[in-house]
Amino acid sequence: MEPPLLYRTQEMVSPLQHQQAGLQQHQQESQGEERTNYFCPVCGKEFHGVRQRRNLKRHMMIHWGQKPYHCPFCPHRSNQKGNLKTHILKAHRELLDRGYTADDMVRDPSPVSGQAKT
Template identity: 40%
Template sequence: MTLARHMRTHTGEKPYKCDQCDYSAAQKYDLENHRIIHTGDKPYMCSVCGFMTAHKSNLAKHMRTHTGEKPYKCDHCDYAAALKSALNQHQAKHTGDKRFLCNECGFRTTRKSHLTRHMMTHTGDKPYKCDQCDYSAALKSHLDQHLTKHTGEKPIMCDKCGYRTAYQSDFSRHMRTHTGENPYKCDQCDYSAVQKRQLDKHLAKHTDEKP
């Protein structure tokens, strides 16, 4: 980095302007990365499952889902994650940090993305439409997952046993069968479960409910 470029980090000068929106950047590289939002270009592709992304760093992160590499370690327990965002989410379970608040109903969460999704329940906005049925979604990621029902595609694969799924949430649950992680704890006894529905079923034994 030249001295001139370095100094912009202190002065706040952003000479590189996007010609399609109000975004500006201190470095040309950042502007080029930003423009991908407008072009939709995704030049980096996973050779294992076909996942495509606009950024090389995202592809490197994605590849960990195939290799099983988990460089991010929790300093409270034995948990390890392939992505830093996943570790942050996990560590919030230890700290109870739920700083993102919904002003409509008081819902709190540890992640801004979860609050964004939650807010859709108030606005009802579902701009992403399926071109094969009447389904619509608030988030593009939800539409992408829905489309796999039409195509039958299951791009996410477990490298330990070959299990395949279209859903990241299913994959996360499946991986717990290998790691032995039981994140859902009963507050009345020592029972813990891999999935929330298993804990709900167990809790019925304490309350004598018969769903």
């Protein structure tokens, strides 16, 4: 199942097109050209300015049900790295008392490790 298109205020493009156009857009934004506003097609939340496409993508994981960050100690999964760190700090405190840190336990997910809600 392919995720829905990401919407821009001027046009509709796929996530792959966003990625391919990333460098060109960065160069244009760095040269002071007009910044693009992105908005969530599900809830309408708007993201303004430079580098907001990445924030929209992270936001869309909530709607898509993707939880690519998983706890190494229990079945808990999270859609954001910071949320997993908070979980580890609260639920696995005894490991932190033994000298580990939450950063030691949280790793970036592989590109295909996201899991959709069932």
